[in-house]
Amino acid sequence: MTHPILETRMEDAVAVVTLNRSERRNALDEHAIAEIEHFFAHPPAGARAIVLAARGPHFCAGLDLREHHAKQRSPAEFMRVCQGWHRAFDRIQHGGIPVVAALQGAVVGGGLELAGAAHIRVGDRTTYFALPEGQWGIFTGGGATVRVARLITPNRMIELMLTGRVMRAEEGMQIGLLNYLTEPSDALAQAMSLAHKIAANAPLSNYSIVAGINKIWDMSASDGLFTESLLAALVQTSPEVQVRLSEFVEKRAAKVAA
Known part of the structure; x- marks a missing residue:
């Protein structure tokens, strides 16, 4: 287009x-x-x-x-x-x-x-x-x-x-x-x-990173911490996260290395 x-x-x-x-x-x-x-x-x-x-x-x-x-x-x-x-x-x-x-x-x-x-x-x-x-x-x-x-x-x-x-x-x-x-x-x-x-990242994780962090920056500390926990609860309990965590637990995922 x-x-x-x-x-x-x-x-x-x-x-x-x-x-x-x-x-x-x-x-x-x-x-x-x-x-x-x-x-x-x-x-x-x-x-x-x-x-x-x-x-x-x-x-x-x-x-x-x-x-x-x-x-x-x-x-x-x-x-x-x-x-x-x-x-x-x-x-x-x-x-x-x-x-x-x-x-x-x-x-x-x-x-x-x-x-x-x-x-x-x-x-x-x-x-x-x-x-x-x-x-x-x-x-x-x-x-x-x-x-x-x-x-x-x-x-x-x-x-x-x-x-x-x-x-x-x-x-x-x-x-x-x-x-x-x-x-x-x-x-x-x-x-x-x-x-x-x-x-290649999980879409919900990407969404929370780019939509959440700047919004949290504008909040009070207590509001920001609450919002962070809410986003974490949504992202880290999604089905895609379970698949990716299984790959990590089963040592099929790449490790963080320098």
């Missing part, structure tokens, strides 16, 4: 969704955000992991500033635009299917907000990050104050926005924007390898 902005395909149990607007450095307009929300609200049947990728030398340059300038939205209109971004990226982060992002080139502004909604980020050495909203006279509206600040700390986010400096892939790896760093052009292959491994 092919969309004007998103291309999608299945590879076994892994769905691959690709931004296909390389002539605009995969900048995100309202139509792109609507397509992203629709895809992650209705993922392909049988998808047990998703890889988020992009065509061209850049992952995503963020908000389509041409559209933003041309539409001259009112404050209320732009607030609704921001809420659309929040809904779309919430679908990624809390949808229950693990999402691995393959990054290259610019991961800037709203592109960083999009990448920040993924559960695992793989970047090659061409990847760079920036939040240049201060220099453009705007403010983040796609969830960076929640997702990106949580990844790198609010203080680092403030510094990036005030200075507009570019952060290279190596620094992004050091501070938590990247989980894996590859050589140029290797990020997608690494992301696919991880996604296939993740897809």
